Amino acid sequence: MMDSPRAGTRQPDALGRFGPFGGRYVPETLFTTLERLATQASSFLEDPAFRSALAEELSSWVARPTPLTHARRLGDLWGAELWLKREDLAHTGAHKINNALGQGLLARRLGMRRIIAETGAGQHGVATAAACARLGLDATIYMGAVDIARQAPNVDRMKRLGATVVAVHSGDQTLRAAINEALRDWVSDPEGSYYLLGSAVGPHPYPWLVREFQSVIGKEAREQLLSATGNLPDVAIACVGGGSNAIGLFHPFLGDREVKLLGIEAGGRGTGLGEHAATIARGRPGVLHGCYSQLLQDPCGQIIETHSISAGLDYPGVGPEHAYLASIGRAHYETASDDDALAALDACCRMEGILPALESAHALVGAQRWARSHPGQRILVCLSGRGDKDLPALSQLQESSDEGTPERRSPVEGDPPMKEIRGGAAQSKETLR
Numbered sequence: 263m264m265d266s267p268r269a270g271t272r273q274p275d276a277l278g279r280f281g282p283f284g285g286r287y288v289p290e291t292l293f294t295t296l297e298r299l300a301t302q303a304s305s306f307l308e309d310p311a312f313r314s315a316l317a318e319e320l321s322s323w324v325a326r327p328t329p330l331t332h333a334r335r336l337g338d339l340w341g342a343e344l345w346l347k348r349e350d351l352a353h354t355g356a357h358k359i360n361n362a363l364g365q366g367l368l369a370r371r372l373g374m375r376r377i378i379a380e381t382g383a384g385q386h387g388v389a390t391a392a393a394c395a396r397l398g399l400d401a402t403i404y405m406g407a408v409d410i411a412r413q414a415p416n417v418d419r420m421k422r423l424g425a426t427v428v429a430v431h432s433g434d435q436t437l438r439a440a441i442n443e444a445l446r447d448w449v450s451d452p453e454g455s456y457y458l459l460g461s462a463v464g465p466h467p468y469p470w471l472v473r474e475f476q477s478v479i480g481k482e483a484r485e486q487l488l489s490a491t492g493n494l495p496d497v498a499i500a501c502v503g504g505g506s507n508a509i510g511l512f513h514p515f516l517g518d519r520e521v522k523l524l525g526i527e528a529g530g531r532g533t534g535l536g537e538h539a540a541t542i543a544r545g546r547p548g549v550l551h552g553c554y555s556q557l558l559q560d561p562c563g564q565i566i567e568t569h570s571i572s573a574g575l576d577y578p579g580v581g582p583e584h585a586y587l588a589s590i591g592r593a594h595y596e597t598a599s600d601d602d603a604l605a606a607l608d609a610c611c612r613m614e615g616i617l618p619a620l621e622s623a624h625a626l627v628g629a630q631r632w633a634r635s636h637p638g639q640r641i642l643v644c645l646s647g648r649g650d651k652d653l654p655a656l657s658q659l660q661e662s663s664d665e666g667t668p669e670r671r672s673p674v675e676g677d678p679p680m681k682e683i684r685g686g687a688a689q690s691k692e693t694l695r
């Protein structure tokens with residue numbers, strides 16, 4: 263199901279470096295733990311028994327392979343041949359389960375029963391809680407107090423799945439603080455606990471390990487597209503938060519030099535500090551959470567606040583392999599604004615009957631833009647997750663935009679707003695063009 267550690271096109275060196283990026287910048291107590299994890303993980307990933315256990319769970323519990331959908335109407339609208347890799351149809355609604363399940367199985371093989379994880383919006387927490395329940399492991403999930411307040415349904419889901427959710431009141435009380443607390447917990451018990459990191463970030467071996475578990479996305483998509491069309495895509499596009507769905511899509515195509523790779527970061531509401539999460543496009547190299555990569559930081563090297571309409575892209579760092587692929591020009595990275603992502607989400611809903619996650623809508627913006635500059639090309643997009651989780655945020659945005667534009671209001675006080683009969687902003691603009 264996945265590349266063996268030696269079979270991939272590009273492997274990190276012994277210290278987990280991709281070019282100058284990556285590495286393992288952690289306290290001494292964790293250094294040996296991580297070193298052992300790297301060794302054990304690479305032997306398990308090559309072990310046929312482990313691989314078949316993982317393959318069996320991926321198929322019978324996660325519902326892999328996920329389909330590849332030819333998005334004909336949206337493609338026609340944008341002027342491209344558009345294919346969507348449907349990670350929204352994976353169990354728990356996004357690609358994150360591929361990694362949570364893989365690492366959970368690994369932890370169990372290593373004899374660890376207690377899993378520690380962090381979560382921002384709660385998606386990785388839900389995937390981890392589900393995988394731990396399935397595998398009979400205890401899950402302790404750190405989550406910022408601010409995020410707990412914002413993401414109540416996911417907190418309920420985690421608890422229902424049997425996880426312990428720990429509220430973090432330190433620091434910014436969001437994802438960054440949650441990662442710090444999870445690391446602190448781990449440092450205090452590195453022998454008895456397994457830290458299940460949620461994206462292709464952090465100290466070696468995580469960026470590599472997460473990539474191995476997520477590469478199933480690109481492997482399947484490559485085979486599915488070849489068998490459907492006889493051809494590879496002209497370009498493969500994914501959104502980039504920490505970078506796990508993107509590296510999972512990209513990695514199996516790295517050796518196909520003719521396939522362009524395009525990552526889309528959160529452009530937020532502007533280019534100013536704190537208005538976006540465009541780490542590669544606007545960051546500088548530095549160390550965060552044990553890893554040397556591109557970061558959003560102030561002139562003193564302090565990490566700055568980020569903004570994105572999509573919680574899953576709202577991280578000030580990025581996986582080191584992306585920093586490397588950008589530096590050598592193998593992959594390119596652009597940004598999509600909040601507004602453009604909303605418009606693309608709207609278009610995908612109306613043209614394809616698929617409600618994508620706000621994160622995935624950023625990748626769709628990339629596809630729309632690519633189609634404009636390369637008409638008729640074959641575009642493969644990773645639809646990383648489904649958008650049901652975003653419905654409360656979407657209706658809030660709708661309400662505030664209705665308030666902001668009085669001419670759209672119903673003329674009679676108390677009448678229901680006439681949302682039902684209006685076309686989506688994206689669609690009406692596109693169809694008029």
Ligand SMILES: *Cc1c(COP(=O)(O)O)cnc(C)c1O
Nearest residue numbers: 503504505506507574621646647
């Ligand atoms: C978490 C999440 C992302 C961003 O994480 P990556 O590690 O960059 O893939 C993207 N899409 C969805 C649906 C997510 O839940």
